[in-house]
Amino acid sequence: MRHGHSHGHGHGHGHVPGQPADAPTTTFLDDIVSRDGELKRWGTHADGTAKVHTRFPPEPNGYLHIGHSKSICLNYGLALRNKGKFNLRFDDTNPAKEEQEYVDAIKRDVKWLGADFENGPAAGGVFWASDYFEKMYDYAMDLVNKGLAYVCELSGEEVSKRRGTPSVPATSPFRDRPIAESQRLFKEMREGKHPTGAMTLRAKIDLASPNFNLRDPVMYRILHEEHHNTGKAWCIYPMYDWAHGIEDSLEGITHSICTLEFENHRPLYDWFINSINQSRAEKIHHSQQIEFAKLQITYILLSKRNLLKMVQSGTVRGWDDPRMPTICGFRRRGYTSESIRAFCDDVGVTRTESLIDIGRLENACRDHLNKVAPRRMAVLDPVKVVIENYPEGQVEEFEAVNNPEDESKGSRLVPFSREIFIDRDDFMENPPKKFFRLAPGTEVRLRAAYWIKCVGIEKDANGNITLIRCTYDAATRGGENPPPGPDGVQRKVKGTIHWVSAAHAVNAEVRLFDRLFKVEEPSKATGNYVDDLNPDALKVVANAKIEPSILQIGKDEPAWADGIRRFQFERTGYFALDADSKPDAKPAALVFNRTVSLKDTWAKIADKA
């Protein structure tokens, strides 16, 4: 259905009418794939469908972020939809920046996202650019032999000076040196006979090109550094432009998908492969580079350099700080991979640069968690309520629904007693008109328990409410409506609030996250993200009160694939149990991260007033 011939040209993005909600989404990339299929450009499977082989090629020099997830999802999705393959490839051509730690984290994150490169229908495997160094060297020497590359002894600084301007060509005094000399020097470069930076191998293209990428770009530089994969085997390393097309070629990649800033590199990508193929009997595979607009999201900074800085400067607690836009940050915060995938699907893939509202990511998360997260009651900012007409020492257990979205999840028992906690937000001494919660003289429903009415409050010397006195109506047991009065009038209650029995409450630390930046486009105004940091991005609640069922793993809890327990704390938001928790300690030490709050229309009303 991906080509959607049943609805016009049908290459539209979005769900195909008449298909299940999780039906594949198509993009302009699918158009290209289907056109290639018609032209049999890359060959076909037995059933006539076009061959598709994609890859995700991160450099292991940092952690993956939400922007990468767009690339991962689109590459994996394209392969999956077209019965193709998807490779994970480490583009490890710069030993100065790359580390094993990043390799491990990237593998973990790509897998978590669901782009399984090792198992499953689209698994293509794990590859390394560094495994191709020998082949790349051979091809480079081939270009030297053909007079298409030369060794240049200009220093980096000199190259920069001689780069020229749009109207002034670049220059290099080494451009026309004899082929034999370049052959010898390139060999010497490899053999380590020259120090770092002494010379480079350059492609001989066009020093006057208005596209600076074609002004004899560097193919190899000397770097006397140990590589995390090849160790000391090499002291020359290929540049991205030279390496990437060869990597794609060797892996049989059909569609080499990258971001828009590489558009100016495409002529170079093609020039390199064509030059290798020049007068070659057996041509090497030439994959097609296609660019798309990278993901940008409001209030989020997505640049590896800056993320690294935030980690190193201690602005956040690490790469997986729940406030970080890294994949591991979102995971720790409680986001599900399903919701990130849904988000990527939602924003689509185009060549138009856009800025996505962070709310759409939050919505995707709420959407998924609403369906699957077990409900619990938790009071984040507790204030004590005494129910004066409820017998001292008595405990009742009420059945509370585990997930109104999923009846099969059943219900659990929640203990109730004379003293309970409610959230401070759910009481107002002088409420405005539309306040439906507890206030002096008004009545609310305690979820799954009783209706209570406020009959008095106590305050400390500073005027803070320390205690709320209430009475309950025994006829509302289980939260049910009481029978109609003698006049036949059904008494009603506008609000239902959550609560936790004081004697049974489990203490927990709750971490409330806000956006890391105060402005939609961090660092845009001053060029320095530090100016835009939100100092209140983390609020820690030390003594939240949670219903006791939280200590056991409930029958209603899903078998979370990543092992992270997630809940909806009713009327508050979605929360995930953090790895800092010590559930087996006595008493248990629980730490919850607020993944995302529930939508709060009351807050909106209150803000307006």
Add this chain to the structure above:
RNA sequence: UGGGGAUUAGUGUAACGGUAGCACAACUGAUUCUGGCUCAGUUAGUAAAGGUUCAAAUCCUUUAUCCCCAGCCA
């Protein structure tokens, strides 16, 4: 200044010469033992100007605005 791209409601995204649609946001209302979810509805768009055509978001011309490019980073 040279080259390469982009431009459809507030934000994204469809429509590939033939009815400008969808999602999210916003706003109404209904429903509700979560001010959640759900449901119903409303608002709102082809950057501008010319041209070709029976017909233009789509083709042509000009203009405007935005993004990318002068690393031995990727």
